[in-house]
Amino acid sequence: MSFEITVDALEDLARGAAFLGTGGGGDPYIGRLYTQEAVRRYGAPRILPLADVHDDMRIASIAGFGAPTVQVEKLIRSDEAEFAFRRLESLLGHRIDAILPVEIGGSNSMLPLMLGARLGLPVIDADGMGRAFPELQMNCLSVNGMRATPLVVVDEHLNHAIIDAGDDRTAERLTRALAIEMGLRVFIACFPGTGLQVKQAAIGGTLSVALGAGQAIARGRRAGTPVQAVVDYLCGAEPYRYARVLFEGKVVDLERNISAGFSSGVCRLESLEESDSRAEVLFQNENLVVRVDGQMRAIVPDLICIVDRETAEPIPTHALRYGQRVSVLGLRAPTQMRTAAALNCFGPMAFRLPEPFSPIEEIAE
Amino acid sequence: MSFEITVDALEDLARGAAFLGTGGGGDPYIGRLYTQEAVRRYGAPRILPLADVHDDMRIASIAGFGAPTVQVEKLIRSDEAEFAFRRLESLLGHRIDAILPVEIGGSNSMLPLMLGARLGLPVIDADGMGRAFPELQMNCLSVNGMRATPLVVVDEHLNHAIIDAGDDRTAERLTRALAIEMGLRVFIACFPGTGLQVKQAAIGGTLSVALGAGQAIARGRRAGTPVQAVVDYLCGAEPYRYARVLFEGKVVDLERNISAGFSSGVCRLESLEESDSRAEVLFQNENLVVRVDGQMRAIVPDLICIVDRETAEPIPTHALRYGQRVSVLGLRAPTQMRTAAALNCFGPMAFRLPEPFSPIEEIAE
Numbered sequence: 001m002s003f004e005i006t007v008d009a010l011e012d013l014a015r016g017a018a019f020l021g022t023g024g025g026g027d028p029y030i031g032r033l034y035t036q037e038a039v040r041r042y043g044a045p046r047i048l049p050l051a052d053v054h055d056d057m058r059i060a061s062i063a064g065f066g067a068p069t070v071q072v073e074k075l076i077r078s079d080e081a082e083f084a085f086r087r088l089e090s091l092l093g094h095r096i097d098a099i100l101p102v103e104i105g106g107s108n109s110m111l112p113l114m115l116g117a118r119l120g121l122p123v124i125d126a127d128g129m130g131r132a133f134p135e136l137q138m139n140c141l142s143v144n145g146m147r148a149t150p151l152v153v154v155d156e157h158l159n160h161a162i163i164d165a166g167d168d169r170t171a172e173r174l175t176r177a178l179a180i181e182m183g184l185r186v187f188i189a190c191f192p193g194t195g196l197q198v199k200q201a202a203i204g205g206t207l208s209v210a211l212g213a214g215q216a217i218a219r220g221r222r223a224g225t226p227v228q229a230v231v232d233y234l235c236g237a238e239p240y241r242y243a244r245v246l247f248e249g250k251v252v253d254l255e256r257n258i259s260a261g262f263s264s265g266v267c268r269l270e271s272l273e274e275s276d277s278r279a280e281v282l283f284q285n286e287n288l289v290v291r292v293d294g295q296m297r298a299i300v301p302d303l304i305c306i307v308d309r310e311t312a313e314p315i316p317t318h319a320l321r322y323g324q325r326v327s328v329l330g331l332r333a334p335t336q337m338r339t340a341a342a343l344n345c346f347g348p349m350a351f352r353l354p355e356p357f358s359p360i361e362e363i364a365e
Numbered sequence: 366m367s368f369e370i371t372v373d374a375l376e377d378l379a380r381g382a383a384f385l386g387t388g389g390g391g392d393p394y395i396g397r398l399y400t401q402e403a404v405r406r407y408g409a410p411r412i413l414p415l416a417d418v419h420d421d422m423r424i425a426s427i428a429g430f431g432a433p434t435v436q437v438e439k440l441i442r443s444d445e446a447e448f449a450f451r452r453l454e455s456l457l458g459h460r461i462d463a464i465l466p467v468e469i470g471g472s473n474s475m476l477p478l479m480l481g482a483r484l485g486l487p488v489i490d491a492d493g494m495g496r497a498f499p500e501l502q503m504n505c506l507s508v509n510g511m512r513a514t515p516l517v518v519v520d521e522h523l524n525h526a527i528i529d530a531g532d533d534r535t536a537e538r539l540t541r542a543l544a545i546e547m548g549l550r551v552f553i554a555c556f557p558g559t560g561l562q563v564k565q566a567a568i569g570g571t572l573s574v575a576l577g578a579g580q581a582i583a584r585g586r587r588a589g590t591p592v593q594a595v596v597d598y599l600c601g602a603e604p605y606r607y608a609r610v611l612f613e614g615k616v617v618d619l620e621r622n623i624s625a626g627f628s629s630g631v632c633r634l635e636s637l638e639e640s641d642s643r644a645e646v647l648f649q650n651e652n653l654v655v656r657v658d659g660q661m662r663a664i665v666p667d668l669i670c671i672v673d674r675e676t677a678e679p680i681p682t683h684a685l686r687y688g689q690r691v692s693v694l695g696l697r698a699p700t701q702m703r704t705a706a707a708l709n710c711f712g713p714m715a716f717r718l719p720e721p722f723s724p725i726e727e728i729a730e
Contacts, residue, residue, distance in 0.1 A: 159535050161543075162527040170524055177546035178526075181538050 002052060002122065004044040005113055009211060010036055015314060016214030017109035019230065020206070020331075022303045023317035024286035025105010025132030026064045034078060035110040038117040045116030048098055050126040050204035057097040057195035059124070060088055062115050063108050065136075065153065065175065066184035067263045067285065067318075074185040077156050081115045084152040084160065084189035091150055091162060092192055098122045100198055102139060102191065104206045105132035105286075106316055111187075126202040128191070129346075130239060130334040131303050134262055134285035136175060137168035138346035140336050141191050144201035151175060151190040155182035176261045184261060203334050209237050217312045226312035227327050234331055242332035242361050246290055246297045247279040248272065248309055251324045256317070267306070267320050269328070279328060281306065283317045288351050290328055298330035299348050301337040302360045305329045330360045367417060367487065369409040370478055374576060375401055380679060381579030382474035384595065385571070385696075387668045388682035389651035390470010390497030391429045399443060400475040403482040410481030413463055415491040415569035422462040422560035424489070425453055427480050428473050430501075430518065430540065431549035432628045432650065432683075439550040442521050446480045449517040449525070449554035456515055456527060457557055465489045465563055467504060467556065469571045470497035470651075471681055476552075491567040493556070494711075495604055495699040496668050499627055499650035501540060502533035503711035505701050506556050509566035516540060516555040520547035541626045549626060568699050574602050582677045591677035592692050599696055607697035607726050611655055611662045612644040613637065613674055616689045621682075632671070632685050634693070646671065646693060648682045653716050655693055663695035664713050666702040667725040670694045695725045 005013060010032055018028035039045070053059075062081050089096055099112040104127050116123040128139030136148050148168045153175055154160040161178055165171040179186045193201075213230050220229025227245065234243035249269035256265035264284045271277035279292045287304035290297050298304050306315045309327040336342065338359070344350075347357045370378060375397055383393035404410070418424075427446050454461055464477045469492050481488040493504030501513050513533045518540055519525040526543055530536040544551045558566075578595050585594025592610065599608035614634040621630035629649045636642035644657045652669035655662050663669050671680045674692040701707065703724070709715070712722045 157531050157535075159530040159539065161529065161539060164526070165524040166522050170522075173546050174524065174526060174543055177542045178539055181542035 002046045002048045004046055005039070006044050007036055007039050010039065012214030012218055013207070013211045014106070014110055014214070015217055016210035016212065017104050018106040018314040018316065019213050019305050019307065020130065020210055020303065021103070021105030021132040021314070021316070022286045022305055023283055023315070024134065025103050025109065026107025027316060027318070028106035028314065031107025031110030034076070035114040035117070038114040042117040042120070045113050046122040047125050047207060048122040050124060050199060050202060053098065053124060053195040053199055055194065055196035058094055059098050059100050059193050059195060059198050060085065060096045060189055061100045061102045061191040062111055062187065062189050063102045064111055065186050065188045066179050067258050067261060074156070074183060076185070080154050080156060080158070080187040081111055082118055083158055084154045084187050085115060085119070087152045087154070087160060087162070088150065088189040088192060091152070096121070098124055100124045100191065100202060101127040101207065103127055103129050103132040104210055108132065109207065109210055123207070124198065124202070125207045126198065126204045127206045128202060129337060130203040130206045131301070132286050133346055136172035138350065140203060140342065141201045142168045143341050143345050146191055146193050146197050146201050148190045150192065151188055153178055153186050153188050155186050180261045203239055203336060205238055209240070212237060221311060227307060227309060227329070230312055231329065239334035240331050244330055244364060245327050246330045247292050247328040249279060249326065251320060251322055251326065254320055254322055263318055269326065272325065281328060282353070284351060285317065287317065289348070289353055289355065290330065296355045296358070297363060298360045299353065299355055299357060300351060301333040301342065301346055303331035303333060305331065332360055367411050367413045369411055370404070371409050372401055372404050375404065377579030377583055378572070378576045379471070379475055379579070380582055381575035381577065382469050383471040383679040383681065384578050384582070384670050384672065385495065385575050385668065386468070386470030386497040386679070386681070387651045387670055388648055388680070389499065390468050390474065391472025392681060392683070393471035393679065396472025396475030399441070400479040400482070403479040407482040407485070410478050411487040412490050412572060413487040415489060415564060415567060418463065418489055418560040418564055420559065420561035423459055424463050424465050424558050424560060424563050425450065425461045425554055426465045426467045426556040427476055427552065427554050428467045429476055430551050430553045431544050432623050432626060439548060441550070445519050445521060445523070445552040446476055447483055448523055449519045449552050450480060450484070452517045452519070452525060452527070453515070453554040453557060456517070461486070463487045463489055465556065465567060466492040466572065468492055468494050468497040469575055473497065474572065474575055488572070489563065489567070490572045491563070491569045492571045493567060494702060495568040495571045496666070497651050498711055501537035503715065505568060505707065506566045507533045508707050508710050511556055511558050511562050511566050513555045515557065516553055518543055518551050518553050520551050545626045568604055568701060570603055574605070577602060585677060592672060592674060592694070595677055596694065604699035605696050609695055609729060610692050611695045612657050612693040614644060614691065616685060616687055616691065619685055619687055628683055634691065637690065644693060647718070649716060650682065652682065654713070654718055654720065655695065661720045661723070662728060663725045664718065664720055664722060665716060666698040666707065666711055668696035668698060670696065697725055
């Protein structure tokens with residue numbers, strides 16, 4: 001059963017998606033603003049459950065690409081996504097029937113809705129990873145045989161390029177080089193494929209869960225327990241089914257730099273209750289690993305989400321600030337994200353982390 | 366009247382083109398090797414005088430792109446140029462009737478001949494600048510309204526991208542970023558246009574002059590005066606009609622680095638006769654300016670050519686070595702290369718040189 005996302009639901013959805021975006025996937029406020037505008041103007045996009053996708057539907061994805069720290073400063077013209085999508089269609093020689101979000105994240109969950117509203121196309125209730133990741137090849141679509149290319153990359157002047165590479169890791173390198181030259185806030189149309197491919201490779205239900213997580217936070221705020229509310233909701237929600245608070249504390253140190261086309265760094269936290277307990281979260285656009293008093297508590301591809309400890313407002317890595325009082329939450333990654341092939345593509349080694357992958361639920365035991 | 370370039374003529378042509386390439390345009394030895402191989406295998410390409418190009422012919426260019434210092438170390442697979450050309454044809458939706466060299470230079474004059482031999486297409490006796498230049502927009506085609514884009518860039522793995530930018534300077538930036546990521550030895554198919562456009566924008570006769578210059582050097586070697594022979598030939602050859610020796614000496618200092626995707630540096634020379642006379646030649650892939658005892662003697666777009674003083678063998682900037690005994694020659698640039706619009710695009714300011722443009726023949730008076 002397909003359903004519609006109304007303007008009223010967008011705020012919850014944006015917040016929930018920013019939560020699942022584990023610090024990345026673009027800025028939720030900006031993503032929500034342009035999606036609200038599109039929904040008001042063109043009407044609400046239809047959300048299509050993964051199970052309702054026909055095998056022979058023609059699918060493609062749209063995403064912002066670059067560094068979130070740049071996105072919050074550099075304005076868009078608003079028709080880049082449509083331009084990239086149309087260019088991809090003309091290259092493929094056929095219309096695209098539905099839009100698949102590449103990732104769940106602050107603005108990269110919103111952008112497909114914005115484009116779906118503009119073009120009158122359904123958006124599939126699924127994505128490539130059930131979270132956000134910094135690099136193009138880091139998703140279950142690539143791991144399961146889909147290809148990001150041909151890929152259209154476009155900047156705010158509509159300068160654009162079509163990338164066709166031997167593999168998605170090379171496509172990432174080439175797209176990143178262009179994105180840096182274009183100013184690190186670009187849009188890509190990518191992952192052209194069929195409904196059958198998407199049903200075999202994508203992670204279903206994640207837009208619905210993002211909306212549910214946002215609604216849980218809203219309900220929790222009214223009850224005064226938003227962090228607990230979202231943890232409780234996610235413990236019962238497919239495809240995650242496990243969530244817990246890993247640390248509560250204050251941001252006491254923050255290193256962040258934009259290099260090689262990413263926002264990377266480390267956020268250090270100090271406990272408010274026991275002053276000798278400390279934590280650190282490493283990130284590359286998204287949060288990668290959390291260590292509490294030197295002990296690893298969660299690591300990619302499991303989800304690490306930093307939220308305001310009073311309101312459960314998700315804090316993207318680019319919005320982390322000294323003095324913020326936060327809760328660090330961990331979520332179990334969807335099962336498809338933990339296969340050997342998946343870990344090879346976006347497990348700890350892909351980020352040069354020294355720790356091997358260890359499931360969050362086993363670490364906790 | 367069109368004519369054919371035989372295997373025997375290739376050596377003279379490659380040498381003459383390397384001479385007019387003012388130190389750049391790719392390595393002449395490597396360019397000659399793969400062109401010889403193609404001519405032996407597929408037959409000689411037909412050279413089409415600019416005047417014989419029909420208005421409605423479909424033209425495009427092919428070129429190596431990157432840093433010559435890398436070209437001499439990194440092997441090619443040999444079908445990159447054809448791949449790029451076919452990709453451009455498929456993008457344009459029509460076949461291309463003739464190949465226009467973008468520049469005259471060591472290998473970038475050879476590559477069109479190699480492709481012409483492979484594909485059985487004529488090569489136009491003309492180019493975009495009558496010399497070589499390091500950046501994509503630095504040519505009379507761009508200055509006179511033709512566009513480098515859509516442009517196909519391809520590496521030795523056939524990873525490729527199609528660039529479409531608002532202007533050729535932006536296309537240069539984007540192509541350079543990709544070329545750096547691809548390893549600085551790539552091929553581009555570019556400047557799609559009509560015969561009419563090419564006749565209005567290109568510089569005619571330059572392949573013939575390259576061949577003539579190479580033959581003059583060969584004749585001069587037999588007479589023991591190759592440097593004078595090529596100077597004499599060029600003084601009578603359109604579109605240059607002016608050449609002179611600016612300095613003779615020994616390479617005593619050489620700074621060269623590969624940065625921002627170019628081979629840049631400065632070559633310092635000391636006179637062999639008067640030990641207090643010194644010269645310096647600045648280069649960015651190609652030679653840009655020569656100063657003798659602090660006085661500017663020639664500057665872009667006029668041509669500055671460094672040759673072995675005994676054999677008149679052109680020395681590309683990447684082959685300059687300490688201790689070489691050389692003659693530095695200056696040539697008048699073709700008239701179309703000295704207009705205000707042309708100087709704005711590739712005059713001294715475009716290379717951040719402090720001197721304004723001054724015609725070589727006026728400096729000498």
